[in-house]
Amino acid sequence: MMYRSVKTLGELKKQGYKTRGIKEELRENLIDNIKQGKPSFTGIHGYDETVIPQLERAILSQHNINLLGLRGQAKTRLARLMVQLLDEYIPVIKGSEINDDPLKPISRFGDQLIAEMGDETPIDWIHRDQRFYEKLATPDVTISDLIGDIDPIKAANLRLSYADERVIHFGMIPRANRSIFVINELPDLQSRIQVALFNILEEGDIQIRGFQVRLPLDLQFVFTANPEDYTNRGSIVTPLKDRIGSQILTHYPDSIAIAKEITSQEARLQDNRICKIHIPDLARDLVEQIGFEARKSEYVDSKSGVSARMSITAYENLLSTAEHRCIASSSDETSIRFVDVMGMIPSIIGKVELVYEGEQEGAAFVAERLIGSAAKSIFDNYFPAIKKLKREDEKDPYEAVLQWFFEQSSFELMDDGSEEEYSNALNGITPLDTLIETYMPKAEDEDKLFIKEFILWALVEYKKLNKKRIQKGFEFKDSYGAYLSNL
Numbered sequence: 001m002m003y004r005s006v007k008t009l010g011e012l013k014k015q016g017y018k019t020r021g022i023k024e025e026l027r028e029n030l031i032d033n034i035k036q037g038k039p040s041f042t043g044i045h046g047y048d049e050t051v052i053p054q055l056e057r058a059i060l061s062q063h064n065i066n067l068l069g070l071r072g073q074a075k076t077r078l079a080r081l082m083v084q085l086l087d088e089y090i091p092v093i094k095g096s097e098i099n100d101d102p103l104k105p106i107s108r109f110g111d112q113l114i115a116e117m118g119d120e121t122p123i124d125w126i127h128r129d130q131r132f133y134e135k136l137a138t139p140d141v142t143i144s145d146l147i148g149d150i151d152p153i154k155a156a157n158l159r160l161s162y163a164d165e166r167v168i169h170f171g172m173i174p175r176a177n178r179s180i181f182v183i184n185e186l187p188d189l190q191s192r193i194q195v196a197l198f199n200i201l202e203e204g205d206i207q208i209r210g211f212q213v214r215l216p217l218d219l220q221f222v223f224t225a226n227p228e229d230y231t232n233r234g235s236i237v238t239p240l241k242d243r244i245g246s247q248i249l250t251h252y253p254d255s256i257a258i259a260k261e262i263t264s265q266e267a268r269l270q271d272n273r274i275c276k277i278h279i280p281d282l283a284r285d286l287v288e289q290i291g292f293e294a295r296k297s298e299y300v301d302s303k304s305g306v307s308a309r310m311s312i313t314a315y316e317n318l319l320s321t322a323e324h325r326c327i328a329s330s331s332d333e334t335s336i337r338f339v340d341v342m343g344m345i346p347s348i349i350g351k352v353e354l355v356y357e358g359e360q361e362g363a364a365f366v367a368e369r370l371i372g373s374a375a376k377s378i379f380d381n382y383f384p385a386i387k388k389l390k391r392e393d394e395k396d397p398y399e400a401v402l403q404w405f406f407e408q409s410s411f412e413l414m415d416d417g418s419e420e421e422y423s424n425a426l427n428g429i430t431p432l433d434t435l436i437e438t439y440m441p442k443a444e445d446e447d448k449l450f451i452k453e454f455i456l457w458a459l460v461e462y463k464k465l466n467k468k469r470i471q472k473g474f475e476f477k478d479s480y481g482a483y484l485s486n487l
Contacts, residue, residue: 063245
């Protein structure tokens, strides 16, 4: 249909346009996508076998939906993507406050205009992007905001009595007629406001200041909620839960690979960086593993969750730390170093809720513990387990590295050392080459310096080496030498 060419109700009827409710519209467009093998929720990773099939079944059932999950689990993103299942354009009566369907008006304005003008009633076309309404549930939200109230200014201007329903100013929900309406963090909505949603969800009635206005609103409701809110701030009242057709549980990524896809998609990676930055794949793994460690850490409140935004902002800070070094040294290119990971700490401490023990230790301490735990977990995926005790005839694959440190008085890595200084320092530890050739033979040459530094940090975590912060760098020693130097 040529949308711009159809300007009146009569022309619309000649085109054979048929009215569909929004739930029917979503259902039929989803069916078309499924038949064509076309994904309806692109850019969402890790939900293909869990959340998305449940969401599609809810749409096929024409249900109102509640997405329940911890923060950073793409709940709002899923709701926004439902817009792509709407028709590209729909007709509305021109001037209608509540998107009146020209073939099936529900407002007094629409009925009167059609009665006066008939087939000459003017119509507009609205794009599907204009059919998405979103409201964050906060304690100051009122019934007037959502449903409406009497407008004294309108009454005065039109010289109407307060008994005339034309003095009503419609709230967000009536104005979202024929649209998707999302209420985020539903438990934060006061109980009396939730009660006001009962009839809207079930019968389509709204009541404003004593006016019993029968408006069969055509809405697709999507609610989001965090389980933590049920105990900390509020709850969803039982009758409202009963009127929500499907409740779908979201979750965090269950693998490093999926988490990396999300971070790569969402991170803001500036094209105008001062220098070229090489990012070893192991560094990407480390960024994501920190999130996995945080979700099971004894210092972090697991009920609060650890948002995927932590990994995204940490990754951005990781690159900016390397870029800062480039700027300071006037270099054209660099590679991520393990010490750059320390630059992610501000992103980590702002994204985790600590339990009492974590608060006592301090956010920075917890962040460093998470980085260390992540290094150990990834190290175990590539290298042999480090045993506290071993048989006399059992060979230690790390003995040569530890012996090298035993023979050296100290080994230092500077935070902002030049590429040449960094390379010469790590390449001087020749036993590290043997470890990489044996256990990571497919490692890229440009990744090997990061891997060497990563091995040193992992050996520190396993207490095989000792690490100490010095001015603008770190000093590594064998554990025995470090012990003697502290005597």
